[in-house]
Amino acid sequence: MARQATGAAQRVAVATESLRDEKFNARRVELAEAALETLGELGFARTSLREIAQNSAFTHGVFHYYFSDKLDLICCCVRHYKAKCVTRYDEVVTTAQSRDELTEGFLAKLAATLRDEARMHRLWYDLRSQAMFEPAFRKDVLEIDKSLEAMIWRIATRYAELGNKKPASSPAALYALFDGLFQSALLRHLANDEKAVPDLLDEVRRLLPTIC
Amino acid sequence: MARQATGAAQRVAVATESLRDEKFNARRVELAEAALETLGELGFARTSLREIAQNSAFTHGVFHYYFSDKLDLICCCVRHYKAKCVTRYDEVVTTAQSRDELTEGFLAKLAATLRDEARMHRLWYDLRSQAMFEPAFRKDVLEIDKSLEAMIWRIATRYAELGNKKPASSPAALYALFDGLFQSALLRHLANDEKAVPDLLDEVRRLLPTIC
């Protein structure tokens, strides 16, 4: 009976603790999202905790309460960014019924995200470069890279499937190609090159049939 | 006569001034090279002028004497890096007499630079990302990117030529592909992934014939 009682008490304790954890983590994500705003604007090198706090509804002390470290905060940001980013093309992939439909849906999303979320994308490239210097970033960055590779691969295999073919290259090469093109287009777009987006679309449109 | 005298004097003045300029610029390059050491070690975000000076034979004042600005210094570093980097494969391209020879020569250089000059390469990716935030970097970075694209294109056209073919894709796409592969391999290599280099070589070896 005593055992049962402590068992119940433990269960309650565990439940409240996990609830607390959940709330704690929700707050962390909230703060990370606010931090992403400033990080996307200034980049990793120029962003300080105080700047993040000033551009948000929080004080700089809160960030230190929820994150042990500046790196801890940014790692959380990266991880949260991943979750939103990786599913971008999934709807297009599952609903498209023809090669053309998939192509146009993919290109539309590609152009939209390049234009509208340029700041988030440049932050991703910034942090991926930082991972080459800062070991603390590497695990998360490599994981996200894998996820993005899988994302591109889903598009490619679906595209091939709709033409009764198979992709002609490896997932790694295909991701490298698209990532390289996107990175270059992003830089040009940020440098106010009007042709950056259309050039990217042309290139991808030409490339897709040759690869699958 | 007076005009001749002043003409001669001017010529001398111009000569000494250009000599001074040359010497001044040589010193700038010397300092930039020293700065590259620390930049390659720490990355842009964590590198300060004082740190650069401490890891070199110079005092931090000299850098301010030769460069108007921190950005000015780093721009000079980038430009100097470019000159050394762009000619890496030229010898292989001009001397190779067969596809195999070109392939092996290219792969050997690729593997060597990935291993031996990893710090310079990660700095390049760092600064290219910085260019997405800092307009002052953009001109130089875009210019270097163009040079690198041309470098890859020289390899591809020579490779195609040796097989009496023509490259099957655009210079931009080809550069994006190789750059993406190299960047990914670099990150894995820096994360102590033993298979990073051989995987890259395998991938490139497989890719070359399908592209040209």
Added chain:
DNA sequence: AAATAATTTGGACAACCGTCAAGACGGCTG
């Protein structure tokens, strides 16, 4: 309602940053 715990605040701290300027050094010219 009282007490305990969790959260938030805002200021203090030392360390560091980029920049600058006053002066020292050494070679060259007049």
Added chain:
DNA sequence: CAGCCGTCTTGACGGTTGTCCAAATTATTT
């Protein structure tokens, strides 16, 4: 030799950084 000029050193400056902490506030439990 005196004076100038380019080069370099050194230390100081205001401002910013990450971090920490004691107190205030809010939420939760007893």
